[in-house]
Amino acid sequence: MAPVTRFAPSPTGFLHIGGARTALFNRLFARHLGGTFRLRIEDTDKQRSTPEAIDAILEGLEWLGLSWDDDVIYQSARAERHREVALQLLESAKAYRCYATPEELAAMREKARAEGRPPGYDGRWRDRDPAEAPAGVDPVIRFKAPREGEQTIEDLVQGFVTVANRQLDDMIILRSDGSPTYMHSVVVDDHDMGITHVIRGDDHLTNAFRQRQLYEAMGWPVPAFAHIPLIHGADGAKMSKRHGALAIGAYRDEGYLPEALRNYLLRLGWGHGDEEIISDAQAVEWFDIANVGKNPARFDFAKLDSLNAHYLRQRDDESLVAALEVRRTARGESGFSEEQAGRLRAGMESLKQRAKRLDDLEAASQVYLAEPPITYTEQAVKLLTPDALGHLAGLRALLEACDWERSELEAATRQFAEEIADPPLKLGKVAQPLRAAITGSKVSPPIFEVMEILGRESCLTRLDSCLEGKIFST
């Protein structure tokens, strides 16, 4: 039977990196086996769920290229069905009404903890006569879980995990206001949606034991479970905003490519021999949940950057120009002029070689976008010594006579440095000040390429204003 997996985020925050990986693994697992990957929004906490968060999750998944099958299921819309199942459990005596107050529960927990017992509900209403119910208290419905013995789950990632039933208490499935709890809704929805494999974060491992009891009480087939380790921050502690638990949109804004993020996330906690660069097709072909490691992985921006740089170089120039334009217009700025776009297309091949992220690329592309008078970095100013300016003045005439094509410009500059200058200079002695004069910076793509793309007029204007001493530093 073809598997059905799902990603089930709760829209109480934004889609973060850990959720993105969970979605990726679910999707790869399903695709590898020719199954279905579904999406369910767990918006049962109406206080904390927001429409903005739902949009952010949907957009984040789309941006990352993690499309899902079928319609999105909203858990909140299914409350009636959840209630129905809870009542069914109540009727068959697999659940019962509990009248314990929140204060009572808190005291219970504290006492248990103090006595070294597992904290949790003690089952005081489990077998009590409902006639004893206090007046004016709305009861919750609790699931009657086995008290004795132990149970074992064969987790696809964690292996065999055994837990004593006394560690688990009778969980609430329906609140006193009649709304279903998460623990209950998940089971009903997963069953109704035909989920065969529940792949989710490690933090749900203990939930699996309770949820399985519910499946069994209903006589439903129990899905396979796979609990993948959480992602940690660079310091090994739990993920926080400081080290990567950012909304997925933040990665986009910083200029990460979805394909790079996918590749990075895939390799976090999973490997296929020595493979590092893995295409989407290979990922689908190779992915096996059993190969996911059990130990939590730390998030490493340096490695993400290097992967991103790789995929950036792999992108075609045209798509990168388009990506840069999107960033501009997203900020409310105008798009590129014909001339700017043309320059960027021409220069992109060497520009992208020098960038790790789109924001780097954007910064570097300024050489082709800035209009004179340009501003000079401090280091560029330092290169433009009186001596250097003297050389540039001499070089100007040779350049002007050129065909304005990179090899000719280089030949002219080389000729000036080696044959005309007295004493003779190394090419760099002239090329560096030339770079500073034209680009306003100490670093840039190859200077003669830049000059060719910028064109004769633009370059000579820049050179002249420089020779006139109009050198303004930032």
Add this chain to the structure above:
RNA sequence: GUCCCCAUCGUCUAGAGGCCUAGGACGCCAGCCUUUCACGUUGGAAACACGGGUUCGAACCCCGUUGGGGACGCCA
């Protein structure tokens, strides 16, 4: 506190008893390339947490210690 899980270079990992004087990648260092910065390329430093077993033989199996992480809500 109770329970569960984990443990190979700084980081991600390969490794499923002899192929391991432990491989790859990122990062780091050095060389080469070079008009700068990158790219590329060559080389280098860098790990089986510790202690006991089992075995002819252990990174791999068992036990313990230590160290991490997670779960214990009328949150999801």
